[in-house]
Amino acid sequence: MKQIIAGHGSGGKLMNEMIASVIKSILGPESIQIDDSAILDLPATKIAFTTDSYTVTPIFFPGGDIGKLAINGTVNDLAVMGAIPKYISCALILEEGFEIEEFESILRSMKEAADLADVQIVTGDTKVVPSGKGDRIYINTSGIGIIKNKVQRGDILQGDKIIVSGNIGDHGVTIMSLRNNLTFSSNLKSDCAALNKMIESLCNKFSDDIRFIRDATRGGVASVLNEITSNKDFSIRLDEDQIPVSNEVRGICDILGLDPLYVANEGKIVIVASQSKASDIISEMKKFPEASHASIIGDVDSLYPGKVYIETFVGGKRLLPLLVEEQLPRIC
């Protein structure tokens, strides 16, 4: 089986051939510019710009792979800012010895994800590092989106509702189960998905009633909520029995000692919305399959200013602080 060698990252023929035969043939001719930069027409003068490097291990997992993750993660980072994602760059750090067949499979999955999310991969870069200085493949995707809707950063008010777009913890628990060789339920897979179409629709219809949107990746839903309350004079109260978690995720979290509220998602958003429109927003979200389990999980109050807390099934209250460190390294 063919493998990546140092020359694939050089400025010579081997690199050009690899780019032509592998990368361009899969990602499309625009993906790896012969020029140093892509030249792009933008029908707007306000843009969103984001970057993320993906170092997830393992690189293949139920529900996706590092390539799909790299596209959808960057698409979602743009979408939650009220931007329509348009252009994506793809910079690869390949480890010598990485199987070209696996590489091609990841590129195909990037292409498929980009097509689904309606974004173009317009420029790229390839570097090769020696064995022991990388981990098969790291991918950086940067992205440009056009700001169409006003950027959602309204004041958060007492009584506002907290919404999550579906079952939480699927991505992180899938990755950790793989790493721990836990037997797999066929239902458990990463939630890795592009949410831009759903977010665009929500922004179009509920622009005045959505105060905040964020994707709940590293650190999970609890970390996003802590970011919202940090240094504010309100608190966020969660209803334990409203939080959507699949049975598989709940079971594996028990085994591994994880709290799903802190587990990374790759296809879930948290929304703070007005009390009056929260139910309508849920109805709109449920039109999209990736949000079929969207729920109102809590609200904004003033009981513990600056904090996030949860009311448990039995009526107790427990604070959900920002963790000192993620429970799960290299989840994305």
Place this chain on the structure above:
Amino acid sequence: MKQIIAGHGSGGKLMNEMIASVIKSILGPESIQIDDSAILDLPATKIAFTTDSYTVTPIFFPGGDIGKLAINGTVNDLAVMGAIPKYISCALILEEGFEIEEFESILRSMKEAADLADVQIVTGDTKVVPSGKGDRIYINTSGIGIIKNKVQRGDILQGDKIIVSGNIGDHGVTIMSLRNNLTFSSNLKSDCAALNKMIESLCNKFSDDIRFIRDATRGGVASVLNEITSNKDFSIRLDEDQIPVSNEVRGICDILGLDPLYVANEGKIVIVASQSKASDIISEMKKFPEASHASIIGDVDSLYPGKVYIETFVGGKRLLPLLVEEQLPRIC
């Protein structure tokens, strides 16, 4: 001495503290958005977009470090497209155990380079990988520039002149000397520099007479020239005695068996210009210290269509093919 640990790449407090105390304090408050994307105003609707990951080893070298390289490399990739570089992203892959003091030094050098080149670092990302899965620090910088001048891609004509902006091979030879523990001349250092100001001035003044601009990084000047002639009906002839190379670089290339024409530069451009204006272009370039050794090194003819060749001191001719692989891995 403090080191990078896994938690610095997590979604928790440790990461937030490191971002606040180290990254933000050096790169500035905009550099690491609390939001997922930077929102940018662009006074244009045509932009250039580029990405590069930097994996150079060693990370510190005479004339710069991986941070300075990451800023200047991306600035130059935008500038050679006729764009005014504006916004840069900074995505870091840090290896556990990397010294924070060295990290800070690299960030300071990024900030200094960004200020000098008049670009803003507007968004970022930090990942941490275990020891043995990285090499202290890899940096991805993506960049956005505004297309102001028309993009220079005029037809190349017989008689056009080939210009390089100064002594070639300084960057690659500096890196290789370090790796081979060769004794250092105090004069030898990387040419790492931002060329956007010079290129902007050239594009403003010689828009009709510049057919092509490219920075000669991986693969060196010879690889850029091969790209120009590839599948074309003209050839490029170089005058061996016009090619600017410092004595230090020439000496070390002899020792290491390298050809400076194939060695990477990080602050040099190749220009194809009209015969009539080539001297004026050289005069304009020499106003900028980074191009004090700018020279006309050859011209476009039809002797070996599709090829690049060099006329040697003694009148012989030698082809300069595209190498199969770079002589120097991980040079940038």
